Amino acid sequence: xxxxxxxxxxxxxxxxIIRPQSKARKDQEAFSxxxxxxxxxxxxxxxxxxxxxxxxxxIQVQVDTKTFIRFTxxxxxxxxxxxxxxxxxxxxxx
Numbered sequence: 001x002x003x004x005x006x007x008x009x010x011x012x013x014x015x016x017i018i019r020p021q022s023k024a025r026k027d028q029e030a031f032s033x034x035x036x037x038x039x040x041x042x043x044x045x046x047x048x049x050x051x052x053x054x055x056x057x058x059i060q061v062q063v064d065t066k067t068f069i070r071f072t073x074x075x076x077x078x079x080x081x082x083x084x085x086x087x088x089x090x091x092x093x094x
Contacts, residue, residue, distance in 0.1 A: 032073050035059065040080040043071055048080065 035041070039051045041061065047069065049061035057073045 031079070032076065035073065035076060041076050042078050042080055043075050044077045045075070051076075 035051060035054065037051050037054060040048070041051060042048050043061070047061070047063060049063040049069070051059055052062040052068060053060035059071050059073055059076060060068050061071060061076075062068050
């Protein structure tokens, strides 16, 4: 009986903290691997732009006409192309 409570605490900790974090990390890695030229993206620092060039781990993002910024692949946080937006986000974007 003395071991039941600690095991329940560990199991709860795993299912509510560790497992969701590892799932989110895997989803972010899959997104990072799927980046391609022409995608509208947002960086972790909030910069919006379109991917212009991918060279290994370095991504060149066009933020304005003739204005390009280089980022590491991990600095791209999410996609903003029309297909990726949910219906409620499309209304906010317009």
